[in-house]
Amino acid sequence: MSTKVVVPRKKRLSEGLTVTQKVFIRSRNGGATKIIREHYLRNDIPCLSKSCTKCQSIVVPDAKNELPKFILSENPQVIANIGKHYVVVDTNIVLLAIDLLENISCFFDVIVPQIVLDEVRNRSYPVYTRLRTLCRDSDDTKRFIVFHNEFNEKTFVDRLPDETINDRNDRAIRKTCEWYAQHLKDYGINIVLVTNDRLNREAVKKESKEQGYFTKSLYEYADLLSNADEIKELIPNVDNYAESKELLPEDKSEVVFPEYYQTSRVMGGLRSGVLYQGNVQISEYNFLEGSVSLPRFSKPVLIVGQKNLNRAFNGDQVVVELLPESEWKAPSSLTLDSEHFDINDNPDGQGEEDEFNRNGAEAVISDKQRRLLAKEAINAQKSKKVQPTAKIVSITRRSWRQYVGQIAPSSVDDKTNGIQNVFVILMDKCLPKIRIRTRRAQELLGKRIVISVDSWPENYKYPLGHFVRDLGDVESTQAETEALLLEHDVEYRPFSKKVLECLPSEGHNWKAPVKLDDPEEISKDPLLPKRQDLRDKLICSIDPPGCVDIDDALHAKKLPNGNWEVGVHIADVTHFVKTGTALDAEGASRGTSVYLVDKRIDMLPMLLGTDLCSLKPYVDRFAFSVLWELDDNADIVNVNFTKSVIKSREAFSYEQAQLRIDDPNQTDELTLGMRALLQLSIKLKQKRLDAGALNLASPEVKVHMDSETADPGEVEIKKLLATNSLVEEFMLLANISVARKIYDAFPQTAMLRRHAASPSTNFEVLNEMLQKRKNMHISLESSKALADSLDRCIDPEDAYFNTLVRIMSTRCMMAAQYFFSGAYSYPDFRHYGLAVDIYTHFTSPIRRYCDVVAHRQLAGAIGYEPLSLDHRDKHKMDMICRNINRKHRNAQFAGRASIEYYVGQVMRNNESIETGYVIKVFNNGIVVLVPKFGVEGLIRIENLTDSAEDAVFDELEFKLSFKPKTGDKVRDVHVFEKVDVQVRSVLDPITSKRKAELLLV
Amino acid sequence: MSRLEVYSPEGLRMDGRRWNELRRFETSINTHSHASDGSSYLEQGNNKIITLVKGPTEPTLRSQLDQTKATLQITVNLTKFSKFERSKTTGSTKNERRILEIQTALVRTFEKNLMLNLYPRTIIDIEIHVLQQDGGVLGTLINGITLACIDAGIAMYDYISGVSIGLYDTTPLLDVNSLEEAAMSCVTLGVMGKSEKLSLLQVEDKLPLDRLENVLAIGIAGAHRIRDLMDEALRNHAQKRISNASNK
Known part of the structure; x- marks a missing residue:
């Protein structure tokens, strides 16, 4: 940067306004550009x-x-x-x-x-x-x-x-x-x-x-x-250290981590193709192993060991350099987690250097050789078992946020009452423990605490952080729920005053206008005449029992020409949530409602979600309706979209609806409509399956809560009724119809959802296991082939086996994602799982922001009101999509974690022996899934046998052989094997996390 | 780009102006008295342009000859050094599509304003050199031509003043600079004198129809202000020339 600065001239324009020039040099890609901007002073x-x-x-x-x-x-x-x-x-x-x-x-x-x-x-x-x-x-x-x-x-x-x-x-x-x-x-x-x-x-x-x-x-x-x-x-911690650095010479120990490359070297390396940039993903079974997905390589590149990981956190954006071929290896079949690793480390001292200096001496490799190495690496990924490895040389962006954890009791010195260094073990096992300084160590023992990471200098084995606040005792419902929400980055604070001010002033007394042509009402809402009055239709809603945020309602009516008029009516959220309001901004940032076992975190304030928008029975509500004319074969003859006002006749639960449909004595028009819907939905489903839609499974369970004490009672696997699929089919149909319409109207920015076909590499391991153990195979040519091959994976002796394979293949799938239509070309819009060419989310605007956007775009497409610029700008749509994808994923994880926690609480009270399935075999343990509770757990080799050294792991056969604790005969455990396990819930003394502990019987 | 605070919650733009403020507007007239019949040099913010008007003269080509009115020809030269980064294109940019579009837009804007029927069988040749550009160039070009034509003494009905307005979310921003122009949708207006008649309305990005009225309102107000600034500059210049002439 130049140091010679010419003082720019100033010019007085008028009283109180002067103009000057801002001059600076910007260097980009090695060139220097002089930038001159006007700068007004007032x-x-x-x-x-x-x-x-x-x-x-x-x-x-x-x-x-x-x-x-x-x-x-x-x-x-x-x-x-x-x-x-x-x-x-x-x-x-x-x-x-x-x-x-x-x-x-x-x-x-x-x-x-x-x-x-x-x-x-x-x-x-x-x-x-x-x-x-x-x-x-x-x-x-x-x-x-x-x-x-x-x-x-x-x-x-x-x-x-x-x-x-x-x-x-x-x-x-x-x-x-x-x-x-x-x-x-x-x-x-x-x-x-x-x-x-x-x-x-x-x-x-x-x-x-x-x-x-x-x-x-x-x-x-x-x-x-x-x-x-x-x-x-x-x-924050860095401060204390910086201030006291002179005082504590022992802190200045030898450098343990390699220094990061300088920015210029990184930039040069990236450009010449010897360094690569990507996001680190730490293995969930081994915190000392990570991988980076790079566009140039077909498989992720491995990063093994603390030194090569070089202080990266899970999710950081990093720059990596390939290691020489001699250090390439297969992914470790060992499991390791930070909480049990080096428990006895002293938070005051530095790490021992033994491990670090082992491969200290490094051969110098030229850039040319590196490029050859990269070619070699790509080939190796295709052919051999061995995988290229890399080391991290720079961290572009840290993913640091606030973390929840608890103080490791072993690191607390209970004699001193002053400030001391203690370790905090984080809930996320992919992360290292954090060193904090606190004087309240003893007070905070046994509590969930929030900490923030400040820095990780190269001469510290563990990152430095500071205490933020405590959430309460470990295992208290409130602390655990809050911890879970924080860990998954879910915004759970009450809505701010500014947001609540955007709600209609009438509050719960808000009513839909009786007449749509009432001039007084039209003066308040000039768009009212564009609404269609559908209050004469026999509409009902079908939802899970106890549902208060009713997004959707349905009706069907026989037309004179023999076809069916079917309507799906979706809560008209966008009537209340206008773009550019604080309410809209809040909804956009929350992205989705989060459902926990005992709690719901709303995307929109209660007033809207459970009252004004919710399509409650017996009252007039605004809706956005999709009206089809379907023939007897459930083919679409005609489709129409309109904003409407409706009156739901009844709100059914799935069971009630099923009973009503099955009851031959009921012959009123509403029931007839529902029967017609059911018949049509069966045809729709068949058509979908014929097209190759997948029927996947996840080990989902539901926790029943005791209604009085709110203690978790029992665990139940979710049941599906025909009425579930009735609603589902019509929602899918509505989503598809809307997706086509908005894509037609806004070819560049339509809010859509896609599901990419999974690359065959994802299925490699599963296929190999199936081939070896069961002589089965999953084919991946198309979703149809996949669906068929999944149907063929049947073990005649075990009905659950098919479900197990489905669960495992679901995990190999890509996740579906939201996107705007300009981001991909039309063939890539495909939703693989549903086997349709275009799809969006339209039917749950109360709990998903994507649907809100889709509603606005549809309103724009049918000329109801002009679409706001926010949803017509690619850049803004990109930001929205990124955010809702992330929030959607987090919400799913939070929901699962909540179930996991409550399942743990249930099992605490009853210890039992259950059937489980081995789904993974490691060098030092096996992973078992217990369908009844939907839990899976690692059984370590130490718990299987007394002589861990004698255990033999056969990687090709997916087999672990060991001598059980009782008996002398060597026992072989294969993958997919059905085993009896003792399930009980234990509190880990180090992490104070309750988890299901499984023991082989 | 979106990371810049285009319009801060405190109501200030990136360069410190408020939403309805014009940039610095400075001009000198009759700068090239030997090379042309009328000329102007205009700085609107960091846009700096020289405009030369030659004519009405006899056309060199027969094809440019019109029996009923004068032919108007406008040539725009966007110099290669006028942006922060020197343009890398080799050869002439004269026939570049963008330039041709600008020229056509300018000809259409002025055709109806200049009384071309007074000068049959002649050509009026306007040449513009853009020395530096910083957003909203088309508006500046219009202002430059207006000033130079008046200097050349070509009969015209009224001033035409040009200005660009951007729309940031719901806030219209008057007289955008290059940073703002890149960050949002913009409209360029050419306004006849103190009227609300538009001789040019150019929208190259998407803009919600319901916001357009708002944008036009502030644009027209800004253009009127520019007209006043031009008027003032011309009168000062005329005063000076008259006093020079009478001193002789």
Whole structure:
């Protein structure tokens, strides 16, 4: 970067508006470009302090004709030695301690200079969004504001000759503080600049004695607060270490991890094709083994061992370099988890270097050789069993977030009461333990706690973090549920005031208009005449028992020409959730409702989900209807989409509907309609299966709760009735029809859902197992072939075997994903599992955001109302799709984890012997699935036999031979074998996680 | 791109303007008195253009001769150095599709405004050199031509002032720069004098129809302001020339 800076000329345009030029050099791909931008300086930027009398007169309204709100309190917090004060934060504080800024017990009346906001945005976008949210939502409690110092003519500073950009920015922050101090002097409010940059603090002292504001480091500032002890605990770890580095020479031990490559080397390597970028996926059975999927290789490249993983976390975006051929190996058949590994490590000391320095000496390889190596590696993946391995040389983006875990009891020194280093074992077993410093170690033992990871210097064996808050005792329902939601990144806080303000003011008393042509109602909702009145149709809904958010309702009617009129009516959520509102933004960010065993986390506020939108029986509700004319063969003659108003006649549960249909005495029109729907749905299903739709299985179970004590009672495998598939078939039909319509109207941005065919490599292991053990085969030519071959996988002696194969093949499948139609070409829209060429989600707008978008697009397509730009912009659609895909996955995992937890609670009370199936065989254990509880567990070799060394693992036969604890005869365990296992629930003493423990009988 | 704060919650744009503020508008007139019959140099923000008007003169080609009115010919030269990165195309950009489109749009805009029927059997040749561009170039070109034509003394009905307006979510932003232009959909207007008559309306991106009215309203207001700025500059220039002439 050039250091010669020409001071740009300034020109006064009018009173209070000056223009200058911002000149900087940007280097991209090695070239340098001079960028010149205009920069306008103004005098109408207010200080936003309520006590200020000067700024009230200078403010100007924005495009919506609203004046800025003055937020900073006239009576801010008082601290020792300083008194009433506002805080100005520096970039390093925001990046380091955003958690602390969000904390409700410290940091009030904070001024965020624009330059800080910009720097934060460049360094970490997630932190930037959090800071912006904080400023937006902190009106009365926290009072955060952004002050545009760069655009204010009084606080703008020019870059001096020979001044680095960082120094200039620091100076700009100081100038802002100085201005604020000067500006608020008359009102007795002081300014405190909180920065961890020592040079910046010293510069303040040097510049002049009379600048009139204070400067503190984060630690010093926390010390001044009345709740200092509590706050200091929450200060991120790096800080403490940096501050105390001089004091603790023993911390400076030898380097254990290899240093990351420099950015220039990484960029060069990526360009010349000797380095590759991808996301690390840590193996769920072995935390010291990861893999990276790279577009150039057909299979993921392995990364084995702590040193090669080089401090990567699960999900980080990393840059890897291939290792020489001599170090390629097969994926380990060993299982390892962090919680049982190196339990006795001392959190105060450094890791032993034995393992690290083993392959320290490394041959130098030229770039040319590396490229040859890559070719070799691609070939090896195709032919041999051995897999290329790689090492991580740089981490592009950390996936660090807040994690839930608990303190490892063995790491706590119960003699001291002061600050000590302890290990925190995380719930996610793919992650290493985290070292934190706390003085409350003993108090926090046996509690679920939230921690945040701060850094992982290369001379530390474990990453450093800090304590954020505790959730409560291990195994208390509340703590476990919250832990689970946090772990899966599910937003569970109540809806904010701004969101709730978007709801209709009538609340629960909201009613659909009686007449659609009532002029008074039309004046309120000009689109009303476009709605169709379907209140005369005999509509009913069929849902699981106890369902309160009824998304869909159905009706069928015989037409005079002998065809059927079938209608699917979906709750008209978009009538209440308009684009651009806070409510819409919240729904978009939540993406989906999350269903836990005992709790539901709504995507939309209760008022909408369970009342105004829910298609409850006997009341008028707005709906979005899909009306087909179907012939007797269930072929579509005609389809029509319309917004409507309906009145559901009855809300059935699946069982009730089934009973009503089966009861020959019922001959009213509603029942006749339902019977017709059932007949049509059977034909639809047959057609779908003929086309090659898959019938997959998952070991899903349902936990019954005791209605009085809310204790989990028993576990039941989910049952399916004919009425389930009745509803399902029509929902599929509606989704497909809508997908075609919106794709037709918006060929570039239609919200769709696709399911890619799974690559045959995914099925390799399963096929090999089937071939070896059962002489069966799953073919993958088409979904039809797959469906047929799955049907053939039958063990005449064991009815469950087929289901088992289906469960295992489901795991080999790709996940379905949301996308916008511009992202793929038409042939790739295919939904493999359903065997249709185009598909979307339309039928559950109360609980899925995709459906909300689809509703809006359909409304646009039928000319009901113009589609908002948000859903017509590829870029914005891309962001929406990414988010809902992630949220959807997280919600699924959260739901499963919740079931798992409750199943564990059920088993706690009854220990039993159950039938299980071996689904995986490792060198040192086997994985068994117990269908009754839907749980699977690893049985370690130590628990199988007394002489673990004598066990023989046959990789080709998927067989583990060992001497059982009782008896002398060698026992062979194969994959797919049916075994009796003793199931009980145990609390792991180290992780304090309850899980099903299985023991072979 | 989306990561930039195009319009901050505090109501400021990336360069520090508010939603309804124009960029710096500076102009000088009759800059090339020897090379042309009328000329102007215009800086609108960081757009910098030179406009030269030659004519009405006798056409060199017979095909350019029209018995009833003058032929209007506009040539735009987007110099290779006018953007941040030097354009890499070799050879002339004269016949590039984009340039031809701009030229046609400009001819259509001015054909009806200039009283071409007063100059039959002649050609009016307008040449524009874009020295630096920073978004909303078409609007700037219109302003440059208006100024140069007035300087050349070609009869016209009224000023035409051009401006680009972007739509960011629901907020219209007046007079977009290149960063803003890349981040959102934009509309370019050419407005006749102080009227609400549009001689040019160019929309190259998608824009919701229900927002267009809003966008046009602020655009027209901005164009009127530009007309006033041009008017002021011309009057100052005229004053100077008159005093020069009378001093002789």
